[in-house]
Amino acid sequence: xxxxxxxxxxxxxxxxxxxxxxxxxxxxxxxxxxxxxxxxxxxxxxxxxxxxxxxxxxxxxxxxxxxxxxxxxxxxxxxxxxxxxxxxxxxxxxxxxxxxxxxxxxxxxxxxxxxxxxxxxxxxxxxxxxxxxxxxxxxxxxxxxxxxxxxxxxxxxxxxxxxxxxxxxxxxxxxxxxxxxxxxxxxxxxxxxxxxxxxxxxxxxxxxxxxxxxxxxxxxxxxxxxxxxxxxxxxxxxxxxxxxxxxxxxxxxxxxxxxxxxxxxxxxxxxxxxxxxxxxxxxxxxxxxxxxxxxxxxxxxxxxxxxxxxxxxxxxxxxxxxxxxxxxxxxxxxxxxxxxxxxxxxxxxxxxxxxxxxxxxxxxxxxxxxxxxxxxxxxxxxxxx
Amino acid sequence: xxxxxxxxxxxxxxxxxxxxxxxxxxxxxxxxxxxxxxxxxxxxxxxxxxxxxxxxxxxxxxxxxxxxxxxxxxxxxxxxxxxxxxxxxxxxxxxxxxxxxxxxxxxxxxxxxxxxxxxxxxxxxxxxxxxxxxxxxxxxxxxxxxxxxxxxxxxxxxxxxxxxxxxxxxxxxxxxxxxxxxxxxxxxxxxxxxxxxxxxxxxxxxxxxxxxxxxxxxxxxxxxxxxxxxxxxxxxxxxxxxxxxxxxxxxxxxxxxxxxxxxxxxxxxxxxxxxxxxxxxxxxxxxxxxxxxxxxxxxxxxxxxxxxxxxxxxxxxxxxxxxxxxxxxxxxxxxxxxxxxxxxxxxxxxxxxxxxxxxxxxxxxxxxxxxxxxxxxxxxxxxxx
Numbered sequence: 001x002x003x004x005x006x007x008x009x010x011x012x013x014x015x016x017x018x019x020x021x022x023x024x025x026x027x028x029x030x031x032x033x034x035x036x037x038x039x040x041x042x043x044x045x046x047x048x049x050x051x052x053x054x055x056x057x058x059x060x061x062x063x064x065x066x067x068x069x070x071x072x073x074x075x076x077x078x079x080x081x082x083x084x085x086x087x088x089x090x091x092x093x094x095x096x097x098x099x100x101x102x103x104x105x106x107x108x109x110x111x112x113x114x115x116x117x118x119x120x121x122x123x124x125x126x127x128x129x130x131x132x133x134x135x136x137x138x139x140x141x142x143x144x145x146x147x148x149x150x151x152x153x154x155x156x157x158x159x160x161x162x163x164x165x166x167x168x169x170x171x172x173x174x175x176x177x178x179x180x181x182x183x184x185x186x187x188x189x190x191x192x193x194x195x196x197x198x199x200x201x202x203x204x205x206x207x208x209x210x211x212x213x214x215x216x217x218x219x220x221x222x223x224x225x226x227x228x229x230x231x232x233x234x235x236x237x238x239x240x241x242x243x244x245x246x247x248x249x250x251x252x253x254x255x256x257x258x259x260x261x262x263x264x265x266x267x268x269x270x271x272x273x274x275x276x277x278x279x280x281x282x283x284x285x286x287x288x289x290x291x292x293x294x295x296x297x298x299x300x301x302x303x304x305x306x307x308x309x310x311x312x313x314x315x316x317x318x319x320x321x322x323x324x325x326x327x328x329x330x331x332x333x334x335x336x337x338x339x340x341x342x343x344x345x346x347x348x349x350x351x352x353x354x355x356x357x358x359x360x361x362x363x364x365x366x367x368x369x370x371x372x373x374x375x376x377x378x379x380x381x382x383x384x385x
Numbered sequence: 386x387x388x389x390x391x392x393x394x395x396x397x398x399x400x401x402x403x404x405x406x407x408x409x410x411x412x413x414x415x416x417x418x419x420x421x422x423x424x425x426x427x428x429x430x431x432x433x434x435x436x437x438x439x440x441x442x443x444x445x446x447x448x449x450x451x452x453x454x455x456x457x458x459x460x461x462x463x464x465x466x467x468x469x470x471x472x473x474x475x476x477x478x479x480x481x482x483x484x485x486x487x488x489x490x491x492x493x494x495x496x497x498x499x500x501x502x503x504x505x506x507x508x509x510x511x512x513x514x515x516x517x518x519x520x521x522x523x524x525x526x527x528x529x530x531x532x533x534x535x536x537x538x539x540x541x542x543x544x545x546x547x548x549x550x551x552x553x554x555x556x557x558x559x560x561x562x563x564x565x566x567x568x569x570x571x572x573x574x575x576x577x578x579x580x581x582x583x584x585x586x587x588x589x590x591x592x593x594x595x596x597x598x599x600x601x602x603x604x605x606x607x608x609x610x611x612x613x614x615x616x617x618x619x620x621x622x623x624x625x626x627x628x629x630x631x632x633x634x635x636x637x638x639x640x641x642x643x644x645x646x647x648x649x650x651x652x653x654x655x656x657x658x659x660x661x662x663x664x665x666x667x668x669x670x671x672x673x674x675x676x677x678x679x680x681x682x683x684x685x686x687x688x689x690x691x692x693x694x695x696x697x698x699x700x701x702x703x704x705x706x707x708x709x710x711x712x713x714x715x716x717x718x719x720x721x722x723x724x725x726x727x728x729x730x731x732x733x734x735x736x737x738x739x740x741x742x743x744x745x746x747x748x749x750x751x752x753x754x755x756x757x758x759x760x761x762x763x764x765x766x767x768x769x770x
């Protein structure tokens with residue numbers, strides 16, 4: 001390959017900016033020291049606009065799945081009815097978590113690659129006709145690269161039920177607009193290793209007032225992921241009930257500073273540009289996309305590997321062109337490849353991906369498409385700036 | 386611009402690899418400690434193949450110009466005759482340094498953008514007809530992006546004179562082949578901030594046995610840059626006479642490890658590929674190159690800015706497309722731009738530069754060249770791997 005780097009285009013973990021890495025290298029401090037409360041408050045507070053939350057964001061030393069479990073276990077008691085909108089592997093995982101805690105899970109199954117429309121949710125809630133404790137949606141479904149219209153789904157939830165609206169924001173928070181009060185989101189869960197540009201290891205949970213009331217009453221047995229312990233430790237001492245991942249929190253604070261410096265609106269617009277550049281370039285290369293433009297995530301793009309040649313794309317890109325992308329999961333295994341473009345990603349990263357795709361495709365098919373997708377993506381960029 | 390990074394394509398300083406940055410973050414140690422001699426010996430020894438030297442490389446806390454001064458001041462006494470081959474601004478600087486120390490400097494002036502041929506040197510030495518103490522050549526002339534044929538020039542020097550052959554290797558060592566004994570090089574000087582992927586701050590000097598003998602006899606007054614002090618401190622204690630730049634030496638050792646891991650031959654081939662990709666891409670974009678293919682450096686490429694549009698390239702690339710390149714120096718000021726491609730640089734960096742050039746040119750001329758240079762460079766890469 002004549003160079004040693006692999007360039008990471010996984011849908012998470014994503015590249016960690018140098019300055020975040022340096023922030024995580026700060027000397028270790030005790031979490032019962034005087035300094036830690038200042039750090040935790042700074043991070044929890046500066047994450048608020050990123051989560052569109054009125055309240056400080058709770059930070060738990062755990063990975064993204066724990067964030068989902070925290071949302072479920074703190075809200076659902078045995079036999080509670082809960083609707084889970086399943087648009088892919090992570091909606092499915094959220095449903096499994098709810099089942100583990102003994103809830104009556106009503107799965108609103110959507111074809112993978114599509115989003116849940118407000119009408120579909122409305123019809124489902126009417127037909128199910130249960131007193132839902134919660135309705136759960138995935139904002140960006142990592143396995144397919146769609147973004148569900150959570151702002152519209154939240155409205156339906158509030159119109160039709162007294163349920164809490166819980167949103168899995170793992171693979172998009174930090175890259176997309178979100179407004180918990182206006183969008184009627186009660187719990188927004190995310191992880192550190194996606195658009196938030198950190199290594200894996202932090203679970204983030206933002207909660208509404210109403211969610212906190214429900215959480216205080218929930219009987220489901222839990223200890224490490226008991227949000228009441230986190231709320232009371234934060235409210236009383238600006239601390240955590242258990243040992244926090246201090247270096248990752250140093251990194252999270254630096255991420256907040258980076259996003260403030262660029263401007264959250266600009267960060268969001270940048271991700272929209274990345275999506276458009278990559279999609280238009282891939283279309284020009286005649287690679288079929290799993291999702292339509294309307295539903296497409298600004299953080300992840302899935303390409304259907306329908307031919308013998310495109311099934312070899314992932315391996316060739318990795319071994320010869322140093323670009324690491326992801327395959328499909330569960331029912332999409334072998335059917336798609338997924339390209340992450342979130343967090344520490346620039347328009348040049350999209351051109352680089354297209355550069356590599358073009359060389360790999362040219363090699364696989366014997367017919368040159370060099371520069372073609374690139375030129376289209378350059379056009380999109382130039383129209384945008 | 387919608388992203389904050391500037392991508393550095395200066396002909397030095399060049400990007401520092403993350404793992405080198407981390408190595409430089411190691412805790413400070415005393416230079417009179419037990420650990421320091423181990424570090425210095427490891428770095429000085431592992432630099433040997435990179436400098437094509439039979440002897441450990443001397444490391445001085447100073448920048449590249451000090452490396453040139455060290456070579457001059459340790460060899461030349463007042464009124465010594467010295468030939469300096471001047472192929473650009475840095476050959477000119479080397480001549481000025483020699484003049485400062487009172488040597489009789491004979492400048493072999495070559496048109497900027499061209500190299501010195503063996504015949505030109507032969508004729509010059511014949512016509513000058515002096516007992517030269519040294520002949521000085523620039524391996525890669527940073528101001529124009531040529532590589533002089535030092536292996537052939539060295540042969541002429543040895544055939545025709547008793548002079549030491551001194552080579553300025555600042556902007557190429559670490560990216561090109563070099564063999565001091567076979568090529569008759571007596572002193573090879575370089576700096577840390579170019580192909581060696583370090584921040585500025587280290588001067589490197591490799592010396593032959595014959596050079597050491599001359600250096601021992603030289604009367605020119607010098608203290609900090611007196612190589613005899615460095616030799617004796619290294620030989621006796623594996624140490625330095627004055628406080629060394631410890632963190633940079635930690636970094637230098639890591640650079641040696643990186644080059645060993647990739648393989649020096651592969652590193653050299655990679656730089657040749659970078660040169661070919663960039664040059665072929667730029668030619669496709671109809672940008673005139675300052676040098677011919679034969680003389681072109683694998684580390685720096687100079688583009689002539691002959692039109693009103695191309696004179697705006699550097700500023701537009703910097704402000705809108707986040708690519709930092711350099712302008713011309715001295716008599717080439719305003720006439721060229723220079724693109725560095727050495728050290729921590731991959732084929733994708735060349736594609737990125739062409740991507741940006743294409744967008745800037747398209748914007749400046751109103752005529753689209755999107756994807757065109759890129760496609761050509763992709764072809765070159767694919768033929769190479």
